[in-house]
Amino acid sequence: MASARQDPLWLEVTRRIQTMMQEAAMVPSDRLPTETELVARFGVNRHTVRRAFKHLEEKGKIEARQGRGRFVRMPAIQYQIGARPRFSNILADQDLEPSAELLGIGVETAPEAIARALSLRTGSKVVHVERMGLASGNPVSLSSHYLPLGRFPRFIEYYERHHSITRTLQDCGVEDYVRRSTRVTSRLPTSRERSILGVPKHVPLIVTRSCNVDPRGWPIEYGEALMASDRIELEITSPLRSG
Amino acid sequence: MASARQDPLWLEVTRRIQTMMQEAAMVPSDRLPTETELVARFGVNRHTVRRAFKHLEEKGKIEARQGRGRFVRMPAIQYQIGARPRFSNILADQDLEPSAELLGIGVETAPEAIARALSLRTGSKVVHVERMGLASGNPVSLSSHYLPLGRFPRFIEYYERHHSITRTLQDCGVEDYVRRSTRVTSRLPTSRERSILGVPKHVPLIVTRSCNVDPRGWPIEYGEALMASDRIELEITSPLRSG
DNA sequence: GATAATTTGTGCGTATGTATG
DNA sequence: CCATACATACGCACAAATTAT
Numbered sequence: 001m002a003s004a005r006q007d008p009l010w011l012e013v014t015r016r017i018q019t020m021m022q023e024a025a026m027v028p029s030d031r032l033p034t035e036t037e038l039v040a041r042f043g044v045n046r047h048t049v050r051r052a053f054k055h056l057e058e059k060g061k062i063e064a065r066q067g068r069g070r071f072v073r074m075p076a077i078q079y080q081i082g083a084r085p086r087f088s089n090i091l092a093d094q095d096l097e098p099s100a101e102l103l104g105i106g107v108e109t110a111p112e113a114i115a116r117a118l119s120l121r122t123g124s125k126v127v128h129v130e131r132m133g134l135a136s137g138n139p140v141s142l143s144s145h146y147l148p149l150g151r152f153p154r155f156i157e158y159y160e161r162h163h164s165i166t167r168t169l170q171d172c173g174v175e176d177y178v179r180r181s182t183r184v185t186s187r188l189p190t191s192r193e194r195s196i197l198g199v200p201k202h203v204p205l206i207v208t209r210s211c212n213v214d215p216r217g218w219p220i221e222y223g224e225a226l227m228a229s230d231r232i233e234l235e236i237t238s239p240l241r242s243g
Numbered sequence: 244m245a246s247a248r249q250d251p252l253w254l255e256v257t258r259r260i261q262t263m264m265q266e267a268a269m270v271p272s273d274r275l276p277t278e279t280e281l282v283a284r285f286g287v288n289r290h291t292v293r294r295a296f297k298h299l300e301e302k303g304k305i306e307a308r309q310g311r312g313r314f315v316r317m318p319a320i321q322y323q324i325g326a327r328p329r330f331s332n333i334l335a336d337q338d339l340e341p342s343a344e345l346l347g348i349g350v351e352t353a354p355e356a357i358a359r360a361l362s363l364r365t366g367s368k369v370v371h372v373e374r375m376g377l378a379s380g381n382p383v384s385l386s387s388h389y390l391p392l393g394r395f396p397r398f399i400e401y402y403e404r405h406h407s408i409t410r411t412l413q414d415c416g417v418e419d420y421v422r423r424s425t426r427v428t429s430r431l432p433t434s435r436e437r438s439i440l441g442v443p444k445h446v447p448l449i450v451t452r453s454c455n456v457d458p459r460g461w462p463i464e465y466g467e468a469l470m471a472s473d474r475i476e477l478e479i480t481s482p483l484r485s486g
Numbered sequence: 487g488a489t490a491a492t493t494t495g496t497g498c499g500t501a502t503g504t505a506t507g
Numbered sequence: 508c509c510a511t512a513c514a515t516a517c518g519c520a521c522a523a524a525t526t527a528t
Binding site for chain 2: 073074075078081113180181182183184185186187188202204205206229233234235236237
Binding site for chain 3: 277278279293296307308309310311312313
């Protein structure tokens with residue numbers, strides 16, 4: 001679980017700054033606290049704070065302007081839509097500590113749309129996992145995952161051991177899986193979603209629906225993720241290819 | 244009967260059904276009019292209506308259930324985020340008639356964020372094109388495009404001839420360009436955006452910001468597009484590649 | 487529970503226009 | 508010019524699923 005070696009202090013400060021940005025719900029162009037203020041708040045040397053800021057600047061998250069201060073450039077989190085959907089890795093790349101809280105797990109009859117996405121017959125049973133994704137302790141996403149019970153009859157049992165979909169699938173014999181297609185839409189949150197994600201009424205959710213397939217191209221997971229649009233944005237980088 | 248021999252009648256009916264779905268602002272799970280109703284409304288044979296429906300079903304837009312009716316499966320339009328951002332082609336693939344209305348064109352000093360995205364010095368001049376995108380006559384997107392004036396000094400002059408960014412760029416010597424990165428977020432519309440796009444107050448806009456580069460990798464256009472989330476959804480298909 | 491009305495699914499028949507050789 | 512093949516368009520009848528009465 002915890003790494004044997006301690007993380008450097010400046011990285012810890014980086015995380016605390018990001019957590020602060022999330023908790024204050026800061027949006028692009030908002031002004032960040034000054035160096036000296038954070039020195040006092042975190043009880044570290046000015047160089048340590050500067051190193052943390054520099055790191056955030058290089059990642060494109062903030063922007064420094066001499067004499068004026070530092071300003072938010074991007075939402076706290078960029079969710080990279082790549083071939084491999086790994087919540088933990090995406091957040092770890094941004095020096096955020098990923099975690100997930102299980103909200104519910106059980107077997108259901110697949111709704112028609114989900115049966116179709118997974119190439120199942122109508123009425124087939126699926127495992128439904130609902131989770132809350134957190135970045136450094138702050139809720140950022142609410143996701144539902146559906147997997148064919150027929151193919152993974154012991155999924156729930158294994159999941160309780162790992163608390164990770166990727167590792168549970170490995171136990172079920174799926175070494176790798178990739179995102180096949182993702183559809184993105186948006187809507188306002190329900191009251192339940194607002195209380196779980198802690199978002200104001202007028203902040204829309206970004207909704208992604210994606211289908212993941214195993215190396216042979218078989219659909220093994222259908223997922224729907226809700227993300228607060230004031231804290232997270234999607235990022236799609238096209239692979240370069242000649243036409 | 245007046246029937247354009249250009250396109251078969253059933254395709255014309257397909258377009259009219261889609262236009263109807265847009266104008267009625269239909270969302271997934273809404274029920275469509277019956278065959279017999281559309282036979283009366285469009286004045287065509289039942290087989291012709293059925294063929295149009297079948298076509299929409301094969302494209303995944305609607306779903307038929309015997310004895311119950313046909314139901315909307317997806318928002319009227321899927322905007323495919325691929326390597327080449329070509330509004331016209333994306334809509335034409337869905338049997339929608341693309342068009343664009345110019346809202347404004349002129350030279351501005353680039354805002355800092357845009358100068359950075361285009362790798363320009365602060366204070367550089369850019370051409371700003373604002374357009375409304377239409378699908379079969381219905382507004383679906385509102386987009387702002389920024390291009391470096393230094394590289395395309397005669398852009399405005401050429402644009403007035405073509406009314407197409409792709410063709411104008413070709414006249415400027417750019418034969419091809421690809422999308423490098425796209426960021427997706429969401430927010431509620433301003434009153435101006437609502438009046439242009441004709442969306443209700445509570446329907447969020449999907450906001451995409453993308454940077455397009457020429458074949459040598461130079462940024463040539465930065466674009467921001469707003470889309471009504473009840474009419475359009477983004478679709479991202481990952482290119483298959485082995486790991 | 488039984489029946490009728492509605493709606494989609496399927497099959498067959500007829501006629502016309504267009505491209506091909 | 509003709510024969511053939513194919514797509515388009517319309518008309519009619521009945522089967523199957525669902526819903527309302």
